[in-house]
Amino acid sequence: MLTLKSVQAGYGRLPVLKGISLHVRPGEVVTLIGGNGAGKTTTLQAICGLLPPRKGLIEFAGQELNRLSPERIVALGLALVPEGRRVFRTLSVSANLELGAFHRQDQKQARRDLGELQERFPILKERSRQPAGTLSGGEQQILAIGRALMARPRLLMLDEPSMGLAPRMVTQVYEILKELKEAGTTILLVEQNARAALKVADRGYVLETGRIILDGTAAELKEDPEVQRAYLGKGYREVWE
């Protein structure tokens, strides 16, 4: 469904992605794991068209995305839950959700979807008239996910949805992802929190300084000593002895 072939991208003259290849098949949950500054956000921005790639090919549902604007790419059925949530702070919760469906032709159906979404996430209904900036971090994350779902995406991408959240909220956000997965949503999940991500993912890639250094099924990655050492926080001792 989504394919990246040797994608290179960067800011100014600084190369960040040095040839990334990955793919996501329909119905799959794929995670991209990596530490600070590995290039995870850059990868998502390249896919979304916010940072057009220099080289390589990005393809979604048989269409090349390389030179398309973010507006066009969104309309093809890609939605991103950006890093740090990026809700529109002074707009109400319901206005944020409505904007998620901005590009859709079927605005009537979008209104019904809004109602359904608010039934599903009661917090978004309770706070519907409140400015989004007044929600807690976890609530904002749920709002950002809801906003992306309002686009009825064919592929949902999330950039570190657990970042800066209390453990209870991380659990709640991952519950939502699990439900989405069971409903058949195709997901590309970027995380530093490998433990959480590998629990829900089918497959994963490990990104380090702009290169994919490892890939495999979630089970394989969980057992990989390098992943355990670097991303699952198990000490050398535990791994080597």
Next chain:
Amino acid sequence: MFLQQLLNGLTTGSVYALIALGYTMIYGILGLINFAQGEIYMCGAFVAVLLLATGKVNFYLAFAAGMVAAALLGVALERVAFRPLRGAHPLVPLISAIGASIFLQSLALLLFGPNDRPFPIQFTFSTITVAGLPLSTLQGAILAAALGLMGLLMVFVRYTRYGKAIVACALDRDTARLMGINVDRMVALTFFIGSALSGAAGVMMAIYYNATYPRMGLLPGLKAFSAAILGGVGNIPGAILGGLLLGVAESLGAAYVSSGYKDAIAFAILIGVLLLRPQGILKGRGD
């Protein structure tokens, strides 16, 4: 006397507020001050006055045409004077705006000459007494029309899909694009609406002062800029509040201090605000 001055101030203030809304909306979405806003106001006045002078167009149509012409001028200005400069140092579009302002003034001078034109149709305005307060129906009409337009704008921004999209672009451009919002189109829409309001203000003042001339936009433009800063630039209710406050301060100052200082008052307020509360009364961007 005091109440009469207050009413005078609210009348001119509501017109400043209309222009200030243009400054503030454009600042909100692009982060630039469009110093040609006063010339857009002048354009609205000229189009209405010239159409009425033909004797073939009724007043409301001429008023609407003035607003539309101003709006289109604003959109054209964005295309040629600002869009090519996106991403440049912030001083660059500022200089471009000042250049556009001088250009438009000179063009009007060339086309229409330097003389004042009276408003082509005579309205019979009377003074009625409301609650012991003598109220000119002209002032009443201007105030009501200006407040009505502001109300429409607030409803547009708060309750319509495109209004919310404009706010989203002002708050976070990249994320707005991820919603599928075409930022360029929203910028153009913002120029259209902000300029239409300035055009309406121009027609109102052409009636109020019975004078239309190429440099008519200069002082109201600068005063409305001060009003936008006073209210907190980028803030829509702030622009309205700033405009009304400035109009009243000017009118009371002229009555009780000296009418010679009338125009200086706005700039004294501007300097005062910049020194004491540069973020304005209602701070913040977006909304």
